[in-house]
Amino acid sequence: MLGLALGATAIVLIHTPWGKRSGAHMNPAVTLAFLRARKIHPWDALFYVIAQTLGGILGVIIVALTVGDLFTSPPVSYAVTLPGPRGAIIAFVAEALISFALMATVLIFTASTRLMRYTGLAIGCLVALFIAVEFPLSGASMNPARTLASAAPGHIWQSLWVYLCAPTLGMLAAAELHLYLRGAAAPGCAKLLHPKGVRCIHCGQHGKPKSVGFSVALAKR
Numbered sequence: 001m002l003g004l005a006l007g008a009t010a011i012v013l014i015h016t017p018w019g020k021r022s023g024a025h026m027n028p029a030v031t032l033a034f035l036r037a038r039k040i041h042p043w044d045a046l047f048y049v050i051a052q053t054l055g056g057i058l059g060v061i062i063v064a065l066t067v068g069d070l071f072t073s074p075p076v077s078y079a080v081t082l083p084g085p086r087g088a089i090i091a092f093v094a095e096a097l098i099s100f101a102l103m104a105t106v107l108i109f110t111a112s113t114r115l116m117r118y119t120g121l122a123i124g125c126l127v128a129l130f131i132a133v134e135f136p137l138s139g140a141s142m143n144p145a146r147t148l149a150s151a152a153p154g155h156i157w158q159s160l161w162v163y164l165c166a167p168t169l170g171m172l173a174a175a176e177l178h179l180y181l182r183g184a185a186a187p188g189c190a191k192l193l194h195p196k197g198v199r200c201i202h203c204g205q206h207g208k209p210k211s212v213g214f215s216v217a218l219a220k221r
Helices: 002-015 017-022 028-036 042-067 090-112 116-138 144-154 160-182 213-221
Strands: none
Touching: 002 017, 002 116, 017 213, 028 042, 028 090, 028 144, 028 160, 042 144, 090 116, 090 160, 116 160
């Protein structure tokens, strides 16, 4: 049920007007992977990461103030992400693998004019699947901002390094593979969806993936 709820939430947010406007990353590791793939300017990436982190922390604080002990006390404990009984190393490997798979899927879909419209659905289904299957190993965070958002208000710092490093490294590895296979000039954009009539801050186009020419220009910059 948790996997279905979070997967559906991801799909809805990606398809909202705000999600279409910003690209709906919601995850610093996703933003950094797009930065490595040369689909987003460094200055934009910096503020995306800041916004994602502050938004996550604000969301946890609002829920804590609204729900109280039901959310802040054990066993929920601010919905903090912790390694499963098999330990931090297994959690690290599991987080890196599912984050790699998620980002690889994002890059494949956003680079295809045929598949781009289904990016949100693909992400939601993968999130639901990974939470259902991988949750006992690491909690299936895949998002440094999500874990930090729970750890900071709750002052629960145990194994935080796993969730800051593993998703980031996994998604950067996916971006590196994408660059190796398709090159910096491959089509695609940092937006998960490219709606018509909404100007993209990344590629400057309306409803189309980034052109090869723009990718080359961004790579040179």
